[in-house]
Amino acid sequence: xxDAQHEVEILLIEDSPEDAExxxxxxxxxxxxxxxxxxxNGALALDFLFGRGTYATRNVVETPRLVLLDLSLPKVGGLExxxxxxxxxxTRKIPVVVLSSSTQDKDILRTYDLGVNSYISKPVHFEEFAxxxxxxxxxxxxxxxxxxxx
Amino acid sequence: MVEEHDADVRKVNAQLQRRVAELTRQLExxxxxxxxxxxxxxxxxxxxxxxxxxxxxxxxxxxADKLDAEGRRLITVVRRNAVRMGxxxxxxxxxxxxxxxxxxxxxxxxxALARDVLEELAPSFAGRRVDVQIHGGALAGGALAGGAxxxxxxxxxxxxxxxxxxxxxxxxxxKFTRPRELAQIEICATAVGNESICSVKDNGVGFExxxxxxxxxxxxxxxxxxxxxxxxxxxxxxxxxxxxxxxxVWAEGSPGVGxxxxxxxxxxxx
Numbered sequence: 358x359x360d361a362q363h364e365v366e367i368l369l370i371e372d373s374p375e376d377a378e379x380x381x382x383x384x385x386x387x388x389x390x391x392x393x394x395x396x397x398n399g400a401l402a403l404d405f406l407f408g409r410g411t412y413a414t415r416n417v418v419e420t421p422r423l424v425l426l427d428l429s430l431p432k433v434g435g436l437e438x439x440x441x442x443x444x445x446x447x448t449r450k451i452p453v454v455v456l457s458s459s460t461q462d463k464d465i466l467r468t469y470d471l472g473v474n475s476y477i478s479k480p481v482h483f484e485e486f487a488x489x490x491x492x493x494x495x496x497x498x499x500x501x502x503x504x505x506x507x
Numbered sequence: 508m509v510e511e512h513d514a515d516v517r518k519v520n521a522q523l524q525r526r527v528a529e530l531t532r533q534l535e536x537x538x539x540x541x542x543x544x545x546x547x548x549x550x551x552x553x554x555x556x557x558x559x560x561x562x563x564x565x566x567x568x569x570x571a572d573k574l575d576a577e578g579r580r581l582i583t584v585v586r587r588n589a590v591r592m593g594x595x596x597x598x599x600x601x602x603x604x605x606x607x608x609x610x611x612x613x614x615x616x617x618x619a620l621a622r623d624v625l626e627e628l629a630p631s632f633a634g635r636r637v638d639v640q641i642h643g644g645a646l647a648g649g650a651l652a653g654g655a656x657x658x659x660x661x662x663x664x665x666x667x668x669x670x671x672x673x674x675x676x677x678x679x680x681x682k683f684t685r686p687r688e689l690a691q692i693e694i695c696a697t698a699v700g701n702e703s704i705c706s707v708k709d710n711g712v713g714f715e716x717x718x719x720x721x722x723x724x725x726x727x728x729x730x731x732x733x734x735x736x737x738x739x740x741x742x743x744x745x746x747x748x749x750x751x752x753x754x755x756v757w758a759e760g761s762p763g764v765g766x767x768x769x770x771x772x773x774x775x776x777x
Contacts, residue, residue, distance in 0.1 A: 375558035382565075429550065458550045458557075481557045481593045483564035 366392040366498070368421040370402040370438065371456070372430050376479065380425065380456070383490040389498050394421070399433030402426075403441060406448055420451050423497045428457040428464060436467060443472035450504050452497055456490075545603040552596055560589040595726075598740035602725055606747040610665040617705065618643075618659040620666070621694050624673045632681050637690040643697055659696040662703045664772055668748045675741035676707040676768050682735055683711030683766065701774065702754070708767040714760040722758055745770065 367390065371377040377395050384390035396402045404410035406424075408417040424442065428435035435455065442448045452474040457464065460478045468476055477493055480486045563585045571579060618641055625639060643659045662669070677692070684690035687710055696705040714722070714729050721727045725743035746756045749770045760766035 373554060373558075375562070376554070379557075379561050458553045460549055479553075479557065481553050481560055481596075482590065483561045486557065486561055 364392065364419050365394045365421045367394070367423045367425060367494075368402070368405065369393060369395045369425045370397075370399065370430065370435070371395065371425070371427045372397050373427070376427070376456075379486065380490055383487050384494050386487075387491055387494055389494045397431075399430040399435060399438045401432075402430075402438050403433060406442060407445070417447055420448060422452075422503060424451055424453045426453055426455050428455060428459060428468070436471065439468060439471045439473060452501065452503065454493060454497060456493075541603065541607070545600060548596060548599050548603070556589060556592055556596065559585070560593065563589060595738055598738045602740050602743055602747065605668075605671065605744040606751050608668075610668065610751060612663055613666055615662050615664055615666050615669055616659075617662055617669075617696050620670055621659070621673055621677070624670060624677055627674070628677055628681060631678065632690070635685070635690060636688065637681065637684070637692065639692045639694065641694045643695065659694070659705075660698050660703060662696070662705075662772055663774055664752055665748075668751070672745050672748050672770060673707075675745050679741060679768070680707055680709035680711065680766075682737070683713075683730075684709050685735075686712060699771075702771045703774075704769060704771045706767055706769045708765065710765040713762045713764050713766050714758075715762055716760060719758050719760060723756055742768075 367384070369377060369380060371380065374397075377397075381390050381393060381395065384393065394405070396405060401411065405412045405415065406417070406420070408415045426435050426438060430438070435457070439453060439455070442451065442453060449472070453472075454475040454477060455468050455473050456477050456479055458479050459465075465476050475493070475497075477489060480489055563582055567579075567582045567586060571582075574582070621641055641659060677694075680692045681690065684692070691710045693708040694706070695708070696703060698704075712730070712735075718729050722729065723742045723746040726739045727743075728737070728739040742756075745768075749756045749772070752772050754770055754772040756768070756770045758766060758768045
């Protein structure tokens, strides 16, 4: 993990240490986790993104290139994090990929209503999980073209 | 007298309305319970399973050389059961969702649907000799005599749901005829009185008739898993769908000879 003052490429918001470890492990194998920050709850994630509380000194302009967001989070839930990210002009352009255990249509619909960029239901089994996270990471970090402020 | 009678009617009406409101509340609560149950199954059970499956895989892949033969065998047991639990969770969800959708009734060409399902299943019996007969008029198993070799009648039911019923019944017929040199499967349907009865017969391993009633309960299996794979959810789904249509399901079988599965749907529509 890197010092939060430096530019962060991926912000992983995930309360399960096991899921976080697996995700980071797969991203590392693709060399995508060099500048990854992992936060365990929604409140901390909002502090980080908006430069408040623990992260009061962080330069908010340096937005992560990608946010990986779990939905069931303690304190502030994933949907609320997503909502706040997508209504604030400073953060609304950051691609947000929801990584959730839920395959329920209702959950998927709500995230798209709030402006999510992609929804991935976390596979249970190893091969599939590694493959999905690899493809997702490569796509968003290497293939996708992010908007640039001119 | 008339006024007294009116008052009674009003009283009974009011009671009925209260009762209906109460039952509706209970039904809504049950629906919410089922919803939160399937959410819990899909989310809360999957998360720990993902950890078990993934970390045991990593152990197997990256630490195999540090384990002796017994250690490697033990990891294989963990791995196999993690996969099995994943299948069970998937099947519980499929069962829960089998009956929760509103039925959309339409005229169904049963024969076309059966052929379509067979085509989907074709890869599962590639290289085997499987003979499938489809005919209307008489039921498989000879339960009803009558003219044969007519086409299947049309029925009025939910197409997606009946497709799932045929898929499960035919997949079973294909699976349980695996030991046979020539698998023979017969799909029949006919209108009897005001209902349509459809049957799928096979010459597979069959079952002891005294256990027949247990077949349609979820996760009941009559065969060893090493012999025939599956969690035992298929016929549970069939029953749930046919129940929802207001029909019946039943089965006849004899060990070593074969099995016939029947379902009925109300409202014959030939």
